[in-house]
Amino acid sequence: MNSKTLNRFLDDRIADLHKHGLYNEIDVVQGANGPVIMIDGQEKVNLSSNNYLGLATDERLKTAAKQAIDSHGVGAGAVRTINGTLDLHIQLEQKLAQFKGTEAAISYQSGFNCNMAAISAVMDNHDAILSDSLNHASIIDGCRLSRATIIRYEHSDIKDLRQKAKAAIESGAYNKIMVITDGVFSMDGDIAKLPEIADIAEEFDLITYVDDAHGSGVTGKGAGTVKQFGLEKRIDFQMGTLSKAIGVVGGYVAGKENLINWLKARSRPFLFSTAISPADALASTEALEILMNSTELNELLWENGNYLKVKLGNLGFNIGNSETPITPCIIGDEKQSQEFSKRLFEEGVYAKAIVFPTVPRGTGRVRNMPTAAHTKEMLDKAITVYEKVGKALGII
Numbered sequence: 001m002n003s004k005t006l007n008r009f010l011d012d013r014i015a016d017l018h019k020h021g022l023y024n025e026i027d028v029v030q031g032a033n034g035p036v037i038m039i040d041g042q043e044k045v046n047l048s049s050n051n052y053l054g055l056a057t058d059e060r061l062k063t064a065a066k067q068a069i070d071s072h073g074v075g076a077g078a079v080r081t082i083n084g085t086l087d088l089h090i091q092l093e094q095k096l097a098q099f100k101g102t103e104a105a106i107s108y109q110s111g112f113n114c115n116m117a118a119i120s121a122v123m124d125n126h127d128a129i130l131s132d133s134l135n136h137a138s139i140i141d142g143c144r145l146s147r148a149t150i151i152r153y154e155h156s157d158i159k160d161l162r163q164k165a166k167a168a169i170e171s172g173a174y175n176k177i178m179v180i181t182d183g184v185f186s187m188d189g190d191i192a193k194l195p196e197i198a199d200i201a202e203e204f205d206l207i208t209y210v211d212d213a214h215g216s217g218v219t220g221k222g223a224g225t226v227k228q229f230g231l232e233k234r235i236d237f238q239m240g241t242l243s244k245a246i247g248v249v250g251g252y253v254a255g256k257e258n259l260i261n262w263l264k265a266r267s268r269p270f271l272f273s274t275a276i277s278p279a280d281a282l283a284s285t286e287a288l289e290i291l292m293n294s295t296e297l298n299e300l301l302w303e304n305g306n307y308l309k310v311k312l313g314n315l316g317f318n319i320g321n322s323e324t325p326i327t328p329c330i331i332g333d334e335k336q337s338q339e340f341s342k343r344l345f346e347e348g349v350y351a352k353a354i355v356f357p358t359v360p361r362g363t364g365r366v367r368n369m370p371t372a373a374h375t376k377e378m379l380d381k382a383i384t385v386y387e388k389v390g391k392a393l394g395i396i
């Protein structure tokens with residue numbers, strides 16, 4: 001039973017979300033989350049997943065997961081420092097380090113968890129963090145948890161970053177200063193200016209942290225944004241997730257051995273929360289093996305991304321400045337974004353509206369995530385529907 005105060009709070013807030021078109025209904029997907037999904041018994045072309053390479057339903061990963069269940073069971077048992085660590089987690093971490101070109105890596109239960117864990121294990125209330133204004137929510141929460149002073153710089157504005165780094169150093173107020181950025185910004189698809197950021201970090205001796213959740217498997221022929229710029233030796237934290245291009249679940253940091261040893265000794269979700277399951281670990285290792293041995297899926301992803309982008313752009317949609325397969329159709333008004341998404345759905349296309357607080361107010365959009373698993377026929381169907389609905393709503 002809820003208290004009266006809680007009921008009032010919940011009813012008011014939920015009504016408010018509905019009033020402003022900010023309440024996101026969560027759909028039930030019947031069956032696998034592939035390029036075509038079933039919702040309410042109807043097939044939809046799925047342009048909403050982060051399953052960039054189609055690995056979430058790949059037969060090789062499914063086989064690996066089944067093998068791991070047979071050999072290791074379904075759960076890890078307890079936290080790794082108490083119950084011993086599974087060989088499958090160690091194998092995964094070795095593979096991650098190889099994949100990212102670092103000395104070592106540590107895995108966590110999710111990408112979100114990983115940012116909460118890793119930032120707060122290194123930064124504290126005597127420190128400052130320079131954070132891109134469009135960084136992901138998990139970075140923001142990780143920074144808050146650390147109790148460091150958070151200094152936001154304008155999105156990808158190198159001049160602003162440099163000025164703020166200089167001022168922070170000259171203030172003499174902080175023991176350590178970190179600069180933290182997404183590698184690929186998930187709502188717009190643009191890429192962080194990592195070489196310039198690495199230069200500033202070197203000039204002021206900043207700690208560097210790149211969350212490449214949307215870059216790994218996508219940029220750098222699959223190796224990610226840090227490798228794309230050849231910065232493996234100049235970025236301290238290469239953070240990523242196993243839930244997007246890798247197709248499974250979990251998060252990780254790759255870096256120098258002393259950093260990883262510290263995170264294993266002191267990051268709280270590692271110390272107090274059970275690790276990903278054996279099936280998740282072996283399936284992720286298999287995905288990395290595939291990624292490191294072939295660029296075939298990565299090439300297909302980019303081909304599909306470019307195809308969709310050009311077609312939607314030519315129709316007159318505002319697709320922003322994406323440099324990756326992420327293809328936003330920026331509409332602005334939140335309610336119209338929701339309406340657009342709803343009409344796409346009715347016509348057989350699943351592309352969710354993304355509104356505040358996921359993106360800034362007034363920049364509502366429908367974001368399209370083409371993957372390697374889409375066929376041209378699926379994309380053509382989506383494009384036809386986009387044209388019809390876009391014209392009907394006066395968006396194009």
Ligand code: PMP
Binds near residue numbers: 110113138214241242
């Ligand atoms: N960082 C970024 C940039 C993300 O987009 C996401 C997922 N939305 C995460 C971290 C969290 O990853 P996960 O879903 O594995 O928790």
